[in-house]
Amino acid sequence: MFFLYFRFSLSKKVEKVEQGRSNQFRSTKTPLDYLPGPSCNRTYFGDVGRTYELEIRRPREDRLPFICHLNFTAGGGDLGDLIQLTFDTFTVGKFVSFTTEGCPDGHMSIQESERPLTGGQWCGSAWGYTVYYSETRSLNITLQLDRLSEQGIGYNFDFKLAYKFLKKGEAHLRYGNRSVASWRGDLVPGSYCDRILEGCDTRPCRIQSPNYPGVYPRNITCYYRVEHRQVQRGKHVLLAVRQRNSHKVHIKDQIVKYDRSQRVLRVWDQCNVVQDYLTVYDGGSTTDPVLVRLCGGDAVPDIVSSGNNMLLEFHTSPYDNPFHPVPLSFLPGFELEVQVLSVDARSHHYVRDVHHCEVLLTSFDSAYGILENPRHSLPPNTTCRYHFQGRTHEQVWLSFIKYHAAPADPAAYQLSAECNARLRIWDGRINSLPGQQMNVSLLGDFCKDEVPRLCDHTLLSNSSRFTRPCSPSESYVSSGSELTLEQTLKQGSVLFPLDFMVRYEFVNTMLEGAHVKGSDNPCDRVFSSSITSPSGGRFQSPRSVFYYGRGGAHNLSCVMRFEPNLGERVQLTFTRAKFGGRPCTTQKDARTGRLRCVHNLKLSNASTGVAELWISEYPWPGVQIPRDCMCSKLSDPQIITTFTSSVVEVNFTVTLMNITQDFNHFNFEGEYQFISTSSTEDVENCLKFKKERRLRGSSGYIELRSPMVRNRMTSMKYLLRSSVPMG
Structure with a gap:
């Protein structure tokens, strides 16, 4: 090392000092009150590798003020490129202040060639092993003593140094070595x-x-x-x-x-x-x-x-x-x-405006993502706000994968009792301008040793292993479409680093239709035909992740009920459907023309789970007639048009979902249409005949005529019930 080389190269032997490679003299010990000798006001050269000693004797009081100039010049080549000065003994006046009139009795100053004068001064007594390495080939030392110590037993001047001339290639700590050369920039x-x-x-x-x-x-x-x-x-x-x-x-x-x-x-x-x-x-x-x-x-x-x-x-x-x-x-x-x-450049790993730390994340850019602390340092008294903005039918789901704010010692760093790092989670949008705050509630406020809800087991996930989803107790969900993280750093992040990772997702909460009265399941919906409502529209499975395995659910069951007016029937068109690749196929019955689900008999539904879409009719209240079943991927539109019942239900059922599955694995989309089929007179006749076709008893007969008599119903539905109780 450069430093050790300089240290151990010092010699205790007093060498000859060359002045312009002539005028040789030996430094010798003399009484302290001896007049300053020929050491002052000279230029000193020397050979590389040799160490020279120089002592400036204490001046007499009648010679004050005492000023001594010493020039050291490296002559290049064997005479060196740099100068090393080692202050073996240093006492020049007294030191009283770092900032104002700190050297009242005298001082030492050093000026390097080709550099402006700094005006800096050293005085008092040196501490430890003090070494000075020049930046240039020549430097001047000026010693000035204005007054001696007033105490007879104390002296305020004692100066002895060793100097040495070095080659630039030997200064490894400053310039590096041949294999790795350090670059210090352009002066x-x-x-x-x-x-x-x-x-x-x-x-x-x-x-x-x-x-x-x-x-x-x-x-x-x-x-x-x-x-x-x-x-x-x-x-x-x-x-x-x-x-x-x-x-x-x-x-x-x-x-x-x-x-x-x-x-x-x-x-x-x-x-x-x-x-x-x-x-x-x-x-x-x-x-x-x-x-x-x-x-x-x-x-x-x-x-x-x-x-x-x-x-x-x-x-x-x-x-x-x-x-x-x-x-x-x-x-x-x-x-x-x-x-x-x-x-x-498109990431949120840096703050665009260092004077205004605001980050906006919207569902228009991405439906989900990972937010981390900025990769750069933050200055003191910084408040960063991370705004999550979804569409009107979305909620914000946040999970802290990790969060660590380095603590600060108030005694050591003169901090008040106020938080050095404070995190607040707002259920809504927080503006940075005063007086423009919305009425938003606080979901969490964390300071010092407090941390937000953590879903840190997510860190164990990798390409071959998936961890369970974050539960509500391990995450935060907004009540509306916006949420704000507010992070304040009183001391900045250089010495007190902030490290966090947040997974965010905008959850689609849209559900078509109206909620079924009396049902506890939010995804049970009803579509009713009326004068004020459209005669058709779209319907689909829920897209909220919380209904699926990745959101913490194991099973899903949603019922969509279609209620036409009298004289109308329902036409359903399923445009697409996915069932998670479950071992089941959709086949059309050759006799009835209806769709049925055919499961793999070698596998048990109890182990693989079920994913089915059932279409059922309700010709009479409380009487369900299962009609069609789908359980395999649907790519081409499937139209169901033969309904004659007053009510139709679509039941979407999924069981045994794993922790990676969501609406991307299980879903369906379709369109519905209420179609008028009968006149008012036909409707009245239909109601009359429907009552007559609810049959009960031990036996009886049904009469069918052809051709059909007008004003009779075109579909012949009969409800046959046994008079003998079941069981």
Whole structure:
């Protein structure tokens, strides 16, 4: 590793220092009140691989203010490309503040060649093992001491460093190695550390603090703009930064303490002590939403933008004392990896408008689907509303397959008692504009450790295994055609990720006809002929999933009753029908011409279930005459026209449905027509003769004449009942 190489290459031996490869001298220990020697105001060169030591002696009080300039230049080739400075001993004045007049007695400043002056200062005493790596081939150190310590036993100046010249190819932590070279972006001309990174899908992009992996400069603001211009058709690009190695992130957040337990990522106001922080914007400008502001040290989770631009701002305070994280394996500053992600442009995996998180899902687009949390990070104080809008005859069925909102520690993150992540489920449409709310009820309100009803066993489903359907206690069903999920995140989703998956379905509740009075079954319907109603129409099996196996039902029985007026008969035309592939065929009886269901005798209905469509007549009230039966797929229209009864019923029965079956497996569609067949006089005669043809007794006779006498009924129905009780 680059860092370890620098650390262990230090030599305790005091080497000769070359000034312009001439004027050699040896640094020696002298009394602390010795006048500053020839070490100041010089340029230092050196050979690659050698370590040199340099000490600046404490000035006398009558020589104050003391100013010392040290230039270190890597001459290229064997003279190196970069400079490594290791501060073995550092005490310059005293440190009192990170932000305002923090170095009243004196300071050290570093200026790199070809970079603007930052004005940042270090003072006080150094903590730990402090190393500085240059960005350029030359840098200047300025030491300034304005006053000595007023206490006779204390000294506020003690400066000793070791310096070394390195080749760029040896700086593996910064630039990578020959097999994988890190790309740090293009430096913006005239800036100290602003960079632009693009094309990160084809090369390993890294965002690094200035002078990484050493201490970063003071009083700087760096802007890292990440862009991706080439977008594949049909895709939407997201940008992500992260660092899973915790030792590669340490942005100073407090006065340094030798306590490893203090290493944690901090956010927002917690970074105000030192005012060193990294801010991530969801876009290419500082006016875009802020996803997070970080400091401290730990692994950085994925921070994902909602589009193809991301801006990172690194800010440091003007004053500090040199430091290094503890233990030494942790590096000061930061390095973040950049990734380019893509999602389907038509999906709901990203928010179209980052300032207005509203998602609309309608049954016009899809009758069902899966809704997941956005694949990108959400800024603090975000409220996302997911509106489910069906047709007027539809309901919304929601099932949470998973839901997890990471908890936040109110003490650690200065949160109020209010929910960090709050989920509310509304039985209707909720508008984002105040004063426009509809009168909708709340189906659920969840905060902190509370979670909505879960149907998590659905996660066990795969291509070869199906799980049982979600029950009403594991899901939510709207009372009308609309429903709204409202998710609020007080702290955003970067450090407190939100992960949910919802299956939604728009359930068709339409049922033709009117409900049969006295029936508890909603799918029992009646179609009556009247002056105010049409003489015909369509009828079909119910399309609500809750009547079928996938909706939790095992059996289905629906009766559709057709009631013509006197002098009318019913004509039914079945246009299509499906019976789930049950072992049964529809055959026409050669003698009667009627349809009958022929079951496979080798299989038992008790094990395979029944799926049949029965058509029955009711010539007299309470007297049912089964007429036709269908049980196999119907592709061509089947017309039933020989009805002479006053009432006809169609009974659709399905038993033993499995958990995958619904109206796509069992269904029928048809048309009905009330047809006038008799005059008023014929109707009166018909009623008279119908009463005469209800026969009861031990024996009797029926007389048929041909040709038929006018004003008699054209169909001869007789009801024969035994006078002997059954059983």
